[in-house]
Amino acid sequence: MYFLTRYIAFEASHFYRIPELNDQENYQLFGHKANPNGHGHNYALYLTVKGNVNPVNGMVLNIKQLDDTIRGYVDQHYDHKLINLQHPVFSVDPHLQPTPENIVMQVWQAINRRLKKVEIAELRLDEDERLYTVYYGAEQMVHLTRTYEFSAAHRLHSFELSDQENSETFGKCNNPNGHGHNYVLEVTISGEVDSRTGMVVKVDDLDRIVDKQVYGRFDHRHLNLDTVEFQSLNPTSENFVQVLWDLLESDIHSLDPRRSLQLYRLRLRETPKSFFDYYGN
Numbered sequence: 167m168y169f170l171t172r173y174i175a176f177e178a179s180h181f182y183r184i185p186e187l188n189d190q191e192n193y194q195l196f197g198h199k200a201n202p203n204g205h206g207h208n209y210a211l212y213l214t215v216k217g218n219v220n221p222v223n224g225m226v227l228n229i230k231q232l233d234d235t236i237r238g239y240v241d242q243h244y245d246h247k248l249i250n251l252q253h254p255v256f257s258v259d260p261h262l263q264p265t266p267e268n269i270v271m272q273v274w275q276a277i278n279r280r281l282k283k284v285e286i287a288e289l290r291l292d293e294d295e296r297l298y299t300v301y302y303g304a305e306q307m308v309h310l311t312r313t314y315e316f317s318a319a320h321r322l323h324s325f326e327l328s329d330q331e332n333s334e335t336f337g338k339c340n341n342p343n344g345h346g347h348n349y350v351l352e353v354t355i356s357g358e359v360d361s362r363t364g365m366v367v368k369v370d371d372l373d374r375i376v377d378k379q380v381y382g383r384f385d386h387r388h389l390n391l392d393t394v395e396f397q398s399l400n401p402t403s404e405n406f407v408q409v410l411w412d413l414l415e416s417d418i419h420s421l422d423p424r425r426s427l428q429l430y431r432l433r434l435r436e437t438p439k440s441f442f443d444y445y446g447n
């Protein structure tokens with residue numbers, strides 16, 4: 167089985183409004199996203215299809231054929247449109263909010279019908295640099311990733327090792343005065359899309375949790391000296407990502423215990439050259 171990914175960009179506007187709610191209630195629920203005139207994004211789609219290689223042409227699928235299908239659909243129905251009023255599905259159902267969760271599912275369904283001999287394996291939709299959704303075709307289940315950046319200093323040092331051994335193991339990172347990073351944390355949530363809001367999770371709720379548990383504890387801190395979590399724990403990114411998981415998991419789960427909301431993955435980027443993924447135990 168082979169997997170082929172194609173990138174497609176488009177620009178569109180949208181707004182979120184529940185018809186039964188008045189203006190004030192919509193703003194309360196959706197914030198600025200309730201502006202009925204719309205606001206816009208530079209969207210990016212990453213379409214991954216799977217299939218076998220055709221022995222005659224050596225391809226899973228001719229890229230031109232793939233482009234004709236997806237580019238054609240996206241150009242016709244999304245690009246430079248106000249999705250709420252101009253998309254054939256969203257315009258006839260004002261209760262279907264054009265969130266990145268609902269858009270990624272809608273594009274999947276539309277494209278899947280049009281593709282022959284291959285299936286979609288994964289579809290990712292970036293709304294901006296900090297937010298993307300991924301759909302794998304499972305009912306109403308969508309993965310949403312939000313990105314956060316913060317700064318912290320640390321010193322890699324294990325109390326289990328001698329000073330000499332620490333210096334040999336961690337090199338420059340063992341500098342007694344420490345050094346720092348712009349950490350980038352990607353928080354991926356999986357859950358069922360709420361049919362009323364069109365969301366897996368309200369991004370503001372997630373931001374509030376990360377504000378308290380991540381920024382409140384670690385931003386502009388020296389991990390070894392200023393935090394209780396690393397009083398005796400070596401602040402490697404492996405240990406850090408597990409500490410972050412433990413701090414975030416139950417708060418995220420408790421946002422809506424009736425549904426299937428889960429912390430799915432944390433990705434911690436320590437430098438542009440290395441990142442660490444943790445999926446819990």
Ligand SMILES: [Zn+2]
Binds near residue numbers: 180205
């Ligand atoms: Zn938006």
Ligand SMILES: [Zn+2]
Binds near residue numbers: 320339345347
């Ligand atoms: Zn470091």
